[in-house]
Every structure is written in structure tokens, then in C-alpha cells.
Amino acid sequence: MSSxxxxxxxxxxxxxxxSEAIGVVIDGLPAGEEIDLEKVQAFMKRRAPGQHKYSTTRKEGDVPEVVSGLFEGKTCGAPLCAMIHNTNAHSKDYSNLVKxxxxxxxxxxAAVKYGGFQDYRGGGHFSGRLTAPLCFAGAVCMQILERKGIHFGAHIHSIHGIADTPMNPVEITAEELAAVTAKTFPVFSDEAGLRMQEIIEDARLNQDSVGGVVEAAVVGLPVGLGEPMFDGLESKLASILYAIPAVKGVEFGDGFGVAAxxxxxxNDPFYFDENGNVKTTTNHHGGSLGGISSGMPLVLRAAFKPTPSISREQNTIGMxxxxxxxxxxIGxxxxxxxxxxxxxxxxxMAVAILDLYELQQKK
Ligand SMILES: Cc1cc2nc3c(=O)[nH]c(=O)nc-3n(C[C@H](O)[C@H](O)[C@H](O)COP(=O)(O)O)c2cc1C
Ligand SMILES: C=C(O[C@@H]1CC(C(=O)O)=C[C@@H](OP(=O)(O)O)[C@H]1O)C(=O)O
Structure with missing residues (x-):
């Protein structure tokens, strides 16, 4: 398995x-980086299940147990390993789904690929639950990058066609990103947020589910991150974003809109700003030219499909x-x-960008 x-x-x-636990091993982190585990935990809590009406009711604390890689609060050069125990699984909910x-x-x-040996309980290794260790890794990478002036943030761009105010791809700031990500329901327009929550509740009551789009940005990226062809900024980011279960589309800048x-x-015209930095007046390119960061905010969107597990009866096959x-x-x-x-x-995004940042340092 390639994970x-x-x-x-x-x-x-x-x-x-x-299974008993899920987790992540992170290799190659620069040594001597202070990691605030309370901040990591706060980040993971934003994802943790069982906290809101619009979430699964499976309750997990998602407290990471760091078993290696930190010494006196700093990365020590050894692989950083964190385990997150699964404490609230109801495996019997899955007994009919194997057939x-x-x-x-x-x-x-998974049943065809692994010849029936897959752990089907809770979706096994394919579960959205595996994004808990991804969030641990991302929170660690983010702390390292924030000290270099690189800031991350995302909001709910739309749910089932109800749209939030989109990001301004030229002017989005670290402060705006911090403010929106601090919200329990991360939208710029709280009014749109309430309508989104209503449509989720309506779908739930109707034994159905809805999907939507997450819009994200990175500000403060230096010019030059990203390698040619297969390891470009967009290729790397798309590769890791598609590993998030339920992502069915990724676009950068104006994305599919550029076709029209x-x-x-x-074309985004270049100019020198008052400090002599090269900028573009517009940002249709979303911060990536030739797969290399341009110094403008990196802006992308990821489309999520509606949750597959819905409680109404559906047609399927008997294995x-x-x-x-x-x-x-059920469940x-x-x-x-x-x-x-x-x-x-x-x-x-933070994992992919720290990887590219470290690649650039070694040049
Ligand atoms: C945070 C998160 C939570 C998820 N919760 C559920 C869920 O409760 N039920 C479900 O059927 N799928 C859920 N999914 C999606 C499935 O895991 C995913 O659709 C499935 O593994 C198939 O993968 P694919 O959609 O990428 O093809 C969740 C995904 C994420 C990222
Ligand atoms: C537990 C989480 O979400 C789970 C993601 C998920 C899926 O199929 O992706 C199915 C459900 O699993 P279970 O039936 O075991 O409750 C969700 O609760 C989590 O995100 O931490």
C-alpha cells in the first residue's frame, strides 16, 4: 500500500x-524546530468528529501521542511519529457492507483489489478518519513554515451551490486567513454559513448528503518553489489533495474558468510595487507559473463529493x-x-509546501 x-x-x-490506532511518521524535518503541541491539538480539533450537528456523531478526542522525534519540545532529527488511538468504533455497523x-x-x-482481506470496518484505511494524522503532519509543517512568514488558510467556498464570499486572490492577507480559520464554521459571510448549515440539515433529515468546495490560500511564499514537470507546485499539491477522501476536483487560480x-x-500583468517587489495586478494564475511559485498568493479550490454513506435504501450488488x-x-x-x-x-498544502521548500534549500 502506498500511503x-x-x-x-x-x-x-x-x-x-x-484498528487500535492511526498515525503518521514524518521523516526529514529540519532539527531544532520548536513544535507547540497545544497548537497542533487545537488544529486537529477543527477536524475532529462528533462536535457539531453537521458532523458524524462518532466521538473521538483525536489526541496525538508523540512517540518519537521530539526532544525537549524541538525536532531532533529522528523521524517524528504520532499515534492517535481509535476509541469509539462501532464495527458491527459494517457487517452487512462487506457483502x-x-x-x-x-x-x-478495495474488496476486489485485496481479495476480500481488506479491513472493511469503518472504511478501513480508506476512511476520512485517516485525515487526522494528515492534520497532525500538516500542523507540524505549518508551524515551521509560519516562522518563515508563510501562512495558510481556507474557508468553505460553497456547499450544494450556496456560495460564501470568495477570496480576493490578489489582496488576501495572513490576518484574513487567520480570522476565517478561527471560526467554528469557516466562512467569510456568516449569513451564507447559516444557509449552508440549513441545507446540510435538510439533506440529513432527507436521508441524504451534500458536497461542496473548499477554497484555500498560501501567502508569503517566496518566488521559485516547485520543480519542473512532475514535481511542479500544482502537481505536488494536486497529488496530496487527491489523497483526501472524497476530493473529486482540484483547480488553481481561475482553474476551469480560464478556458472561457x-x-x-x-494574462496577469507584472509590475514593481513600492518596495521593488515583482507583483501581478491580477491573479488568474493562482500563484503558480510553470509549476513555480510566482510570489503572488497561491489560491486553489478542492471539490468534495456528497458523503457516500446515506441512510436511504440504494441499489447495489450482492458480493x-x-x-x-x-x-x-446504518451508522x-x-x-x-x-x-x-x-x-x-x-x-x-503545508506538507507539500514544506517538502518543496526543503528541496529548494538543498539546491
Ligand atoms: C473528513 C472526512 C470525513 C468523511 N466522512 C465520511 C462519512 O462519514 N461517511 C462516508 O461514507 N464517507 C466519508 N468520507 C468520504 C469517504 O471516506 C470517501 O468518499 C471514500 O473513502 C471513497 O473515496 P473517494 O470518495 O475519494 O473515492 C469522509 C471524508 C473526509 C475527508
Ligand atoms: C471517524 C471519523 O469519520 C468517519 C469517516 C468515515 C468514512 O467513511 O470516511 C465514516 C465514519 O466512520 P464510522 O462509521 O467509524 O463512524 C465517520 O465517522 C473521523 O473523521 O475521524
Whole structure:
């Protein structure tokens, strides 16, 4: 199983949703970096399940146990390993799903690929729960990058077509990102946020689910991060973002919107600002030119599908019977993944960007 990412900063995520624990090993962190574990925990709490009406009711503290890699509060050069114990699994909810796979989840594909030996409980290694260790790794990388003036943040861009105020891709600041990520429901417009919460609740009551888009930015990136072709900024970020379960689309800058523009509209003119720094007046490119950071805010969006596990009856196949059957999913599920996925997107970006930053340092 390939659950590894990175060249200089290598992360390896392990565990299953209902195994004893899940966790991450982070290799290659620069030594001597102070890591505030309370801040890491606060970041992970933004993702943790069981806290809100729009979340799964599975309650997990998601307290990371750091078993190696820190000495006197600082990275010590050894791999940093954190474990997160699974304390609230209801595995019996899954006993029927091994025979009648859920439409939209990984039950069927994992069963075929692993010949029936996959841990199907709670979605196993494919569960959104595996974003808890990703958030641990991201929070660690973020602290290192923040000391270099590189700041991350994301908000709910839309849920089921209800849109928040979008980011201003030219002027977005670290302060604005900090303010929106500090909110329990991270939107710029609280009014839009209330309507989003209503639509999630309506879907839940209707035994259904909804999807949406997370918009994220990185400010303070130096010019020049990103390697040619396969290791460009966009390639690296897309690769790690698609590892977040339920992500079905990633776009940078104006993304698919650029296809409808003229070159004269899409090109971002360069200029020197009052400090002699090179900037662009617009930011259709989203901070990446040739897969290399341009010094403008990096802006991206990740689209999340509606949660596959819905409680209404659905058509599926009988893996043993060889007949068409139906399935009813019981258990505890997010009626919408998007609110809890916001920190996951920030975390994924931080891991990829620290990796590229360290690659650039070694040049
Ligand atoms: C934070 C988070 C929470 C999730 N919660 C659920 C859930 O409660 N129920 C569910 O069926 N899928 C949930 N998912 C999505 C599934 O894990 C995902 O759709 C599944 O593994 C199949 O992967 P794919 O959608 O990327 O193809 C969640 C994903 C994330 C990132
Ligand atoms: C536990 C988490 O979310 C889980 C993600 C998930 C899935 O299929 O992705 C299915 C549910 O698992 P279970 O049936 O074991 O409760 C969610 O609760 C978490 O995010 O920490």
C-alpha cells in the first residue's frame, strides 16, 4: 500500500478507522524546530468528529501521542511519529457492507483489489478518519513554515451551490486567513454559513448528503518553489489533495474558468510595487507559473463529493449472492464532509509546501 508522500519531508500514514490506532511518521524535518503541541491539538480539533450537528456523531478526542522525534519540545532529527488511538468504533455497523458494498465508497474496489482481506470496518484505511494524522503532519509543517512568514488558510467556498464570499486572490492577507480559520464554521459571510448549515440539515433529515468546495490560500511564499514537470507546485499539491477522501476536483487560480477567457484577460500583468517587489495586478494564475511559485498568493479550490454513506435504501450488488440487491447503510456519518475537510486541505498544502521548500534549500 502506498500511503507515503514527499521527497525531503516524507510522511507515511498508517492505520484503519477501526484498528487500535492511526498515525503518521514524518521523516526529514529540519532539527531544532520548536513544535507547540497545544497548537497542533487545537488544529486537529477543527477536524475532529462528533462536535457539531453537521458532523458524524462518532466521538473521538483525536489526541496525538508523540512517540518519537521530539526532544525537549524541538525536532531532533529522528523521524517524528504520532499515534492517535481509535476509541469509539462501532464495527458491527459494517457487517452487512462487506457483502453489499456501499455505492460511492471504496468497499467494492478495495474488496476486489485485496481479495476480500481488506479491513472493511469503518472504511478501513480508506476512511476520512485517516485525515487526522494528515492534520497532525500538516500542523507540524505549518508551524515551521509560519516562522518563515508563510501562512495558510481556507474557508468553505460553497456547499450544494450556496456560495460564501470568495477570496480576493490578489489582496488576501495572513490576518484574513487567520480570522476565517478561527471560526467554528469557516466562512467569510456568516449569513451564507447559516444557509449552508440549513441545507446540510435538510439533506440529513432527507436521508441524504451534500458536497461542496473548499477554497484555500498560501501567502508569503517566496518566488521559485516547485520543480519542473512532475514535481511542479500544482502537481505536488494536486497529488496530496487527491489523497483526501472524497476530493473529486482540484483547480488553481481561475482553474476551469480560464478556458472561457481571452489571453488578454487571463494574462496577469507584472509590475514593481513600492518596495521593488515583482507583483501581478491580477491573479488568474493562482500563484503558480510553470509549476513555480510566482510570489503572488497561491489560491486553489478542492471539490468534495456528497458523503457516500446515506441512510436511504440504494441499489447495489450482492458480493456472495451474485445478484442485484439493495443496501441500507446504518451508522454515524457526516451529512456533509466539507466543514471538517477545511483543515485537511490546509494540512495537505503545508506538507507539500514544506517538502518543496526543503528541496529548494538543498539546491
Ligand atoms: C473528513 C472526512 C470525513 C468523511 N466522512 C465520511 C462519512 O462519514 N461517511 C462516508 O461514507 N464517507 C466519508 N468520507 C468520504 C469517504 O471516506 C470517501 O468518499 C471514500 O473513502 C471513497 O473515496 P473517494 O470518495 O475519494 O473515492 C469522509 C471524508 C473526509 C475527508
Ligand atoms: C471517524 C471519523 O469519520 C468517519 C469517516 C468515515 C468514512 O467513511 O470516511 C465514516 C465514519 O466512520 P464510522 O462509521 O467509524 O463512524 C465517520 O465517522 C473521523 O473523521 O475521524
Amino acid at each position: 507515503n508522500f514527499g521527497e525531503r519531508i516524507k510522511i507515511s500514514i498508517f492505520g484503519q478507522s477501526h 453489499t458494498p456501499r455505492p460511492g465508497h471504496a468497499d467494492y474496489t 477567457l481571452f489571453g488578454s484577460e487571463n 456472495e449472492s451474485g445478484q442485484n440487491e439493495t443496501v441500507r447503510v 454515524r456519518h457526516d451529512p456533509c464532509i466539507v466543514p471538517r475537510a477545511v483543515p485537511c486541505v490546509e494540512a495537505a
